[in-house]
Amino acid sequence: MASMTDGISLDERILGFDARALSGYEPLPYGGLLRADVARPLSVDAAIWPPIFHVSEMIDRRVEFDTVQRDPRTGWNGILWDRLDEMRARLGAPTNRALPCYAVIAVTSWLAAAGAAAKPDAGWRCLGFDVADQWLDSGLMNMWSEDALPAARERYAGQLNAHHLFAVVDHARSFRAYSDRRVPEHAPFMVYGLYELTRARRGTADD
Numbered sequence: 001m002a003s004m005t006d007g008i009s010l011d012e013r014i015l016g017f018d019a020r021a022l023s024g025y026e027p028l029p030y031g032g033l034l035r036a037d038v039a040r041p042l043s044v045d046a047a048i049w050p051p052i053f054h055v056s057e058m059i060d061r062r063v064e065f066d067t068v069q070r071d072p073r074t075g076w077n078g079i080l081w082d083r084l085d086e087m088r089a090r091l092g093a094p095t096n097r098a099l100p101c102y103a104v105i106a107v108t109s110w111l112a113a114a115g116a117a118a119k120p121d122a123g124w125r126c127l128g129f130d131v132a133d134q135w136l137d138s139g140l141m142n143m144w145s146e147d148a149l150p151a152a153r154e155r156y157a158g159q160l161n162a163h164h165l166f167a168v169v170d171h172a173r174s175f176r177a178y179s180d181r182r183v184p185e186h187a188p189f190m191v192y193g194l195y196e197l198t199r200a201r202r203g204t205a206d207d
Contacts, residue, residue: 010110012193013117016080017087017106019052022199024064024100031144033164034157041164044107044130044192045138046079052091052102055079065100077135080107084197091200101201108193124195128165129172131179133186139179140164148182165194 020042027040027048041048046055047062054060054067055078070090074081081087088104105127108120120126132138141164144152159171166172172191180187 012108012120013111014120015107015109015117015192016075016082017084017104017197018080019087019091019102019104019200020049021052021063021065022101022103025050025062031142031146032149033141034149034153035160035164038160038162038164041141042127042130042194043138043141043164044132044136044194045142046136048138048141051079052099066097068097068099076107079136099200101199103199104197106193106195106197108195109190120193120195121197124197127194127196128161128163128167129169130165130192130194131172131176131189132192133189136192137186139183139186139189140166140175143183143186152178163194169193 033041043049046059050059050063050067052065052068053070060067068090074086076082084104084106091099106120106124111117130138131140132142137143156171156175159166159168159175161167166175169191176189176191179189183189
């Protein structure tokens with residue numbers, strides 16, 4: 001899935017991997033959601049969809065399980081893992097620590113350096129497309145003010161799937177441009193693809 005920006009061909013490439021909790025937390029969107037009927041939205045934003053791994057003390061206080069420690073710079077912004085095998089090894093290390101159900105996911109974006117990273121596997125389940133800044137703070141499920149929500153809901157809510165993600169990447173690109181104008185201090189926003197690789201009912205991980 002490619003696009004063009006200023007004459008440069010951009011390809012969807014993998015930014016990294018993560019393990020995100022499927023239970024043991026309550027979502028806490030900042031300012032509201034465009035679709036109020038989505039009880040548990042999914043997002044690249046760790047504050048919306050918490051990882052199994054430690055990201056910050058604020059997120060640790062919100063979850064009902066002990067997060068797994070990791071090296072501070074494992075990948076994109078210290079949140080994603082560069083290598084899937086290393087992340088799975090960390091999750092599979094023997095310990096008495098109980099983890100909630102979780103999904104192993106890949107996060108993608110559109111990069112001009114076509115040889116820099118792999119493309120998403122055709123067999124992975126696409127969960128949808130988020131729009132967030134370079135620190136993975138979601139402009140779709142974060143940063144909302146009361147006065148901006150009604151018009152945004154009317155324009156974009158019907159384009160969101162059951163995970164509160166865009167189902168069509170072109171719709172996400174339109175929202176990206178809108179977010180750059182709405183929250184310029186976080187621009188430029190990026191479109192991120194979320195793909196589910198596997199699920200684990202329960203897991204353990206080394207300290």
